[in-house]
Each structure stands twice: as C-alpha cells, then as structure tokens.
Amino acid sequence: MNFKELMEFDKQIVEKYMDELLSINVIYEKKLIESMKYSVQAGGKRLRPILFLETIKLLNKNPFDFIEIACAIEMIHTYSLIHDDLPAMDNDSLRRGKPTNHVVFGEATAILAGDGLLNLAHEIMIAFVSKKLTKNNINGINIISKAAGINGMIAGQAVDIESEGKSIDIDTMKFIHSNKTGALIEASIVAAAVMSDADDTRIAALKTYAKYIGLAFQITDDILDIEGNEAELGKKIGSDELNDKATYPKYFGLEKSKEYAKNTITNAIESLNVFEPREKTFFVELADYIICRKK
Amino acid sequence: MNFKELMEFDKQIVEKYMDELLSINVIYEKKLIESMKYSVQAGGKRLRPILFLETIKLLNKNPFDFIEIACAIEMIHTYSLIHDDLPAMDNDSLRRGKPTNHVVFGEATAILAGDGLLNLAHEIMIAFVSKKLTKNNINGINIISKAAGINGMIAGQAVDIESEGKSIDIDTMKFIHSNKTGALIEASIVAAAVMSDADDTRIAALKTYAKYIGLAFQITDDILDIEGNEAELGKKIGSDELNDKATYPKYFGLEKSKEYAKNTITNAIESLNVFEPREKTFFVELADYIICRKK
Numbered sequence: 001m002n003f004k005e006l007m008e009f010d011k012q013i014v015e016k017y018m019d020e021l022l023s024i025n026v027i028y029e030k031k032l033i034e035s036m037k038y039s040v041q042a043g044g045k046r047l048r049p050i051l052f053l054e055t056i057k058l059l060n061k062n063p064f065d066f067i068e069i070a071c072a073i074e075m076i077h078t079y080s081l082i083h084d085d086l087p088a089m090d091n092d093s094l095r096r097g098k099p100t101n102h103v104v105f106g107e108a109t110a111i112l113a114g115d116g117l118l119n120l121a122h123e124i125m126i127a128f129v130s131k132k133l134t135k136n137n138i139n140g141i142n143i144i145s146k147a148a149g150i151n152g153m154i155a156g157q158a159v160d161i162e163s164e165g166k167s168i169d170i171d172t173m174k175f176i177h178s179n180k181t182g183a184l185i186e187a188s189i190v191a192a193a194v195m196s197d198a199d200d201t202r203i204a205a206l207k208t209y210a211k212y213i214g215l216a217f218q219i220t221d222d223i224l225d226i227e228g229n230e231a232e233l234g235k236k237i238g239s240d241e242l243n244d245k246a247t248y249p250k251y252f253g254l255e256k257s258k259e260y261a262k263n264t265i266t267n268a269i270e271s272l273n274v275f276e277p278r279e280k281t282f283f284v285e286l287a288d289y290i291i292c293r294k295k
Numbered sequence: 296m297n298f299k300e301l302m303e304f305d306k307q308i309v310e311k312y313m314d315e316l317l318s319i320n321v322i323y324e325k326k327l328i329e330s331m332k333y334s335v336q337a338g339g340k341r342l343r344p345i346l347f348l349e350t351i352k353l354l355n356k357n358p359f360d361f362i363e364i365a366c367a368i369e370m371i372h373t374y375s376l377i378h379d380d381l382p383a384m385d386n387d388s389l390r391r392g393k394p395t396n397h398v399v400f401g402e403a404t405a406i407l408a409g410d411g412l413l414n415l416a417h418e419i420m421i422a423f424v425s426k427k428l429t430k431n432n433i434n435g436i437n438i439i440s441k442a443a444g445i446n447g448m449i450a451g452q453a454v455d456i457e458s459e460g461k462s463i464d465i466d467t468m469k470f471i472h473s474n475k476t477g478a479l480i481e482a483s484i485v486a487a488a489v490m491s492d493a494d495d496t497r498i499a500a501l502k503t504y505a506k507y508i509g510l511a512f513q514i515t516d517d518i519l520d521i522e523g524n525e526a527e528l529g530k531k532i533g534s535d536e537l538n539d540k541a542t543y544p545k546y547f548g549l550e551k552s553k554e555y556a557k558n559t560i561t562n563a564i565e566s567l568n569v570f571e572p573r574e575k576t577f578f579v580e581l582a583d584y585i586i587c588r589k590k
Contacts, residue, residue, distance in 0.1 A: 024445070028470050032445060032453035083410060088402035107383035108456045111406065112449055115378060118410065119444035122417040126440050129424070130433045138425045138433070145421050149414040150319070150327060154407055158327035161403045175323050 003285040010050040010063075015041070018071045021124060035105040035113040036120075039078050043096045043234075045295070047217075048188040049074045054282050055192035055206060058275070066195060068128050069141070072121040073188050076148045079117035080157070080184075082110055089161060090243070097234030118148070140195035147187030156180025165244045173246035181221070182214030205274045209283065212268030216290050219261040222247035224295070226254065232294045261291045298580040305345040305358075310336070313366045316419060330400040330408040331415075334373050338391045338529075340590070342512075343483040344369045349577050350487035350501060353570070361490060363423050364436070367416040368483050371443045374412035375452065375479075377405055384456060385538070392529035413443070435490035442482030451475025460539045468541035476516070477509030500569045504578065507563030511585050514556040517542035519590070521549065527589045556586045 001009060022037050049070035053063040063070070085092040085100040086107060093103050102110035125141040146152060156179030163172060189210040193203045224233060225240045226249055240247050248257040268287045272280045296304060317332050344365035348358040358365075380387040380395040381402060388398050397405035420436040441447060451474030458467060484505040488498045519528060520535045521544055535542050543552040563582045567575045 026446075026450070028454045028467060029445065029450040031457060032450065036445070083406055086403075086406065088406060108381075109453065111378055111381065111383060112453045112456070114410070115413065116445040116449045116453075118413060119440065119449060122421075123437070123440045123444050126417075126421070126433065126437045130430075130437050133428065133430060133433060135425075135428060138421065138428060142418070142421045142425050145414065145418045149418050150324065150331070150411040151321075154411045154414060155321070155324040155327065158404065158407045158411075159323045161407070162326060172323060 003282060003289070006054070006282060007050060007289075010053050011046040013063075013067065014046050014049040014053070014070050014074060017067050018074060021068070021071055021120075031105065031109055032112055032116060035101055035109045036116050038104060039082050039101045039113065040075065040117070042098050044074075044078075045293075046074060048077055048184055051185065051210075051286075052188040052192045054286075055189050056196050058279060058283065059193060059196035059198050059202070061196045066128075066192070068124050069144070069191070069195070072124040072128075073144060073184065073191075075117045075121040075124075076144070076153075077184060079114040079121070080148075080153055082114040082117070084157060086110060089157075090239075092235070092239070094235050097231075121148075136194050136197055140191040143191040143194060144184075144187045147183040152179055152183035152187070156183065160245070163246060168246050170251055173248075173251065176246065177218040177248075178211075178214065181218045182211065185214040185217060186210040201274055205271055208271035209268050209287075212264050212271065213287055213290050216261045216264040216268065216287070219248045219257055219264065220291050220293065222249050223254065223257055223261070224293075229294060234295065258291075265291055298577060298584070301349070301577060302345060302584075305348050306341045308358075308362065309341050309344040309348070309365050309369060312362050313369060316363070316366055316415075326400065326404055327407055327411060330396055330404045331411050333399060334377050334396050334408065335370065335412070337393050339369075339373075340588075341369060343372055343479055346480065346505075346581075347483040347487045349581075350484050351491050353574060353578070354488060354491035354493050354497070356491045361423075361487070363419050364439070364486070364490070367419040367423075368439060368479065368486075370412045370416040370419075371439070371448075372479060374409040374416070375443075375448055377409040377412070379452060381405060384452075385534075387530070387534070389530050392526075416443075431489050431492055435486040438486040438489060439479075439482045442478040447474055447478035447482070451478065455540070458541060463541050465546055468543075468546065471541065472513040472543075473506075473509065476513045477506065480509040480512060481505040496569055500566055503566035504563050504582075507559050507566065508582055508585050511556045511559040511563065511582070514543045514552055514559070515586050515588065517544055518549065518552055518556070519588075524589065529590065560586055 018040050022040060024033050026033055052070045052073055056063045056066050081095060082101045084090050085095055086102055093100055101113055122145065129137045129141060156176050160176045160180055190203065190207050193206045222240065225237050228237050230237055252260060265287045269284050272283055313335050317335060319328050321328055347365045347368055351358045351361050376390060377396045379385050380390055381397055387395055389395065396408055417440065424432045424436060451471050455471045455475055485498065485502050488501045517535065520532050523532050525532055547555060560582045564579050567578055
C-alpha cells in the first residue's frame with residue numbers, strides 16, 4: 001500500500017472499531033449515546049490514531065492488538081472538540097462541514113457527550129490493561145492520560161481561552177500550541193512506542209519526531225485558517241483573527257511561518273535517523289503531508 | 296475513635312492528600328488550577344472516599360496505601376457537581392454555601408475545571424496501578440471508571456436533564472437515581488473490596504450493602520430538598536419541585552418515602568451478616584447516618 005492507501009486503511013479500521021465500541025444498547029440514555037456517536041462519526045483526519053497504529057507497525061507489533069487504544073485516543077480528541085466548540089468556549093457552529101454537537105443536541109447534552117467520551121476513552125484503556133497486564137501497557141496509557149490532562153491538552157485550551165483578545169508573548173503562544181495540539185499527537189506516538197516495548201533510543205527518536213510534527217501541524221493549522229479553502233476545511237476560515245488568537249503568522253508573518261513549518265518537518269525527518277530508510281517511509285511521507293494538507 | 300471521629304479523621308486525611316495532589320506549580324494555567332482547587336476545597340461530606348477507606352480498613356488493609364484512589368473518587372464526584380451546576384444543566388449558583396464554580400470563574404473555566412478533575416482522577420488512578428501493578432488494582436480502578444461513565448453517573452445525569460418537566464415513570468426515576476448517585480457510591484465500596492483482595496462472598500455482601508445505602512442516600516436527598524434547612528444544607532431547598540424533577544416523595548409521598556428509606560437501611564445492615572459484629576460497627580452506624588443526616 002502506498003502512503004495514501006495506508007492512511008485510508010488505518011482511518012477505516014479506526015472508524016469501524018469506534019463504531020463497535022459505541023454500539024451500546026441503552027434504554028434510557030439514547031440521546032447521550034446518539035450525540036457521542038454524532039461527533040465521533042463526523043469524520044476527521046484520524047491523524048492521532050493513525051500515528052499510534054503506524055508506530056506500532058514500525059516497531060514490528062500487530063496494530064490490531066492495540067486497536068482499542070487508537071480508538072480511545074480519537075475519542076479524547078473528539079471530546080476536546082465538542083467542549084471547545086461550546087458557546088462558552090470558542091462558540092463554533094460548524095465543524096468538519098457539519099453543525100457542531102451543541103447546535104444539534106443542545107448544550108447540556110454536548111457537555112455530557114464530551115464528558116462521556118473522555119470517560120469512555122479511559123474505561124477502554126483501563127479495560128485493555130486489565131486484559132493485558134504489563135508494565136509497558138500501563139505506562140503507555142499513563143502517557144496518553146497525562147497528555148490529555150491539566151499538564152497537557154486541557155492546560156493549552158485553558159490558556160488559549162484566557163488569552164483571547166490579550167496581547168501575549170511568543171512563549172505563551174508556544175505553550176498553548178504545544179499543549180493544546182502537540183501533547184496528544186506526541187503521546188499517540190510515544191505511547192505506541194512504549195507499548196511496543198521499543199528501546200530507549202527508538203522511543204527518544206520518535207518523541208523528537210512527534211514534537212516536530214506536532215509543531216508543524218499547528219503552524220499549518222494557523223496558515224490554513226488564513227489561506228485555506230472553507231469547503232475543503234469544513235469550517236469557516238479567519239476565526240483566529242476574529243477571536244484575536246495568538247498564531248504563528250501573527251507573530252512571524254505568513255511567509256516566515258511557512259518556512260518555519262518546512263524546517264520543522266526537515267528536523268522531524270532527520271530525527272528518525274536511527275531507523276532504516278525502508279522502515280520509515282510512512283513517517284517521512286507523513287511529515288510532508290502534515291504541511292501540504294488542505295484540511 | 297467513635298463513628299463521628301472516624302468520619303472526621305478520614306475527611307481530613309482525604310482533604311490533606313487532595314491538597315497535595317492539587318499543589319501543581321504552573322506558569323500559565325494558574326486560573327484553571329485555582330478553579331479546580333476552589334471546588335475541591337469547598338467542603339462536602341467526602342462520603343465516597345470515606346466509604347472507600349473504611350472498606351479498605353474493614354478488609355484489614357492499610358488505607359494509607361490506597362489514599363490516592365480515595366482522592367481520585369472525590370475528584371470525580373467534584374467534577375460532576377461542577378458540570379451539573381452549569382447554566383446549561385441545573386443552573387445552580389450556590390453549592391455548599393458558596394458560589395458555584397462558573398459563578399466565580401466563568402463558564403469556560405468551569406467546564407475545563409470539570410474536565411481537568413475527571414482527567415486528573417484517571418491520571419492518579421493509572422499512575423497508582425503503574426506503581427502497584429496487580430490484577431486487583433487494575434480491576435478496582437476499572438470499577439470506578441465504569442461507574443463514572445456513560446453506563447453510570449453520566450447516564451443518570453443525562454436522563455435527569457432530559458426528564459425535566461416531563462412526566463416519567465418510576466423505573467426511569469429509579470434509573471436516574473441509581474446511576475447519578477448510586478453508581479459512584481457503590482463503586483467506592485466495591486472497588487475497595489476488590490483492591491483489598493476480598494473473597495467473592497465479602498465482595499457480594501458489600502455490593503448489596505452499597506446498593507442499599509446508595510438508594511437510601513438518594514431518597515434522603517429528595518426528602519432534604521423538601522424538609523431540609525437551607526443554612527445547614529448550604530443550598531436552596533425546593534429546587535426539585537421548581538425544576539419538576541422526579542423524586543421519591545413526588546411518587547410515594549413524604550411519609551412513605553421516609554419509611555422506604557428506613558427499610559432500605561435495615562436491608563443494608565442485614566446484608567453485612569457475613570462480617571463479625573465488631574468488624575462492621577462503622578458500617579452499621581454509617582447506614583443510620585445516611586438517613587439521619589441534615590446535609
């Protein structure tokens with residue numbers, strides 16, 4: 001399979017298993033489950049679970065043995081989007097070309113759907129370790145849970161919200177970006193490495209790679225919010241400027257930001273020197289995809 | 296120590312350790328941490344962690360070895376209160392005699408503080424198992440996580456919100472109560488039993504006890520919302536009637552509800568027959584406290 005086919009294959013596998021994990025027969029809380037499914041099934045690149053599964057493969061393990069963890073990561077990502085879109089937060093009504101969760105189901109259900117997905121992700125991860133009780137498995141889910149929390153994703157979102165309309169320094173912007181977006185991307189790769197019993201050298205190399213692509217991903221997101229195509233993106237562009245958000249283009253200008261993203265990708269690829277060229281094809285192509293993507 | 300002293304001792308220990316777990320030095324997300332601390336430190340009975348710790352003691356283990364789990368349970372309870380109080384949910388402005396989280400910190404931060412506490416609770420539980428990797432420990436946190444989720448607490452809250460102003464049947468009311476309140480109370484006891492390596496007979500007895508006191512707790516809550524003292528409760532009474540909530544008094548009347556609570560407590564105490572009288576003093580007195588409490 002070439003790069004594009006691999007991406008599509010992983011995406012479909014993750015979506016299939018997420019559907020199964022969300023096939024929950026209930027009598028009373030139908031609306032809650034429906035709203036969780038709505039956001040999980042609303043599409044998306046599925047970048048984080050793909051990174052997780054491809055890292056497992058890179059390290060010669062069977063991705064199907066870890067598929068629930070990939071789904072749990074995507075559920076954490078989805079919950080964060082539902083809560084970020086709420087009126088009290090970014091107040092977005094469109095996501096991936098569809099009305100956001102609270103627009104369809106109301107605010108109360110959207111809050112609970114987010115809570116439900118965050119909790120379910122942890123239930124799935126804990127149940128996984130309960131079945132396969134190893135030090136590396138518990139350490140792997142530890143990495144994911146930490147990245148999602150108040151020293152990771154939630155911290156990034158909290159500072160992002162607080163900083164709206166304020167003039168913030170570059171360090172604060174970097175903090176927001178590396179936590180809000182970078183933390184879970186990094187954890188997807190590093191947790192997979194740990195759970196695949198990789199040695200420290202390989203874990204360290206993959207961690208560096210993950211840091212760089214997380215950064216390049218965010219810079220590209222900022223650029224797409226200026227130059228992107230609304231139809232392809234599935235959301236309105238210009239919202240960063242409208243909400244007076246701190247972005248790379250705002251600090252460095254558009255051209256310098258593009259150059260920065262490109263250099264970051266070069267660094268990402270270089271950090272994989274410890275792997276054989278034939279092993280890392282996917283990760284090299286993925287690094288390029290990160291900055292060339294249109295959505 | 297007598298019953299009251301034991302309750303107070305456990306409460307103080309849990310509060311001390313929660314303070315430590317929330318002593319997080321951060322540069323940027325100060326407001327987020329502050330809002331999490333605000334709700335965690337706003338008081339409360341600490342019933343769930345007390346149940347957890349006393350069950351550990353009943354089964355001859357050292358509660359200090361499991362203190363983080365007790366704290367994690369209380370954090371889950373606290374997050375659920377923060378989200379329940381939000382304007383989109385119950386829209387409560389007073390809790391434990393203090394302004395609710397969103398009144399003090401704003402809605403966006405309150406949502407993130409809730410998310411943060413739910414995630415932190417899981418981080419703490421996973422880190423605990425990472426240090427003490429046993430089958431019973433992972434199974435214990437599995438029980439807690441499940442009880443908090445969409446087949447437990449969140450389901451109860453979702454159906455509660457959906458049912459407001461509607462005429463619902465008794466089964467639906469029971470579903471709401473047993474999930475919204477009962478699930479985490481039951482899990483506090485059952486998880487402690489599992490993590491203490493109790494045998495199946497004792498686990499089953501404690502599970503039955505937990506189910507009964509969870510039910511009695513909720514009936515009493517409903518009664519207090521009619522007959523309670525606002526100053527003692529730290530919140531307005533009459534909110535169930537105002538929000539047209541399904542309650543036991545609404546279905547069975549006040550006197551029948553009191554009788555029902557009393558019978559439930561008798562059943563709770565009887566279910567502990569497998570334990571020696573001297574072992575179960577605390578749990579017998581606790582059962583009485585559940586229906587005699589003023590807050």
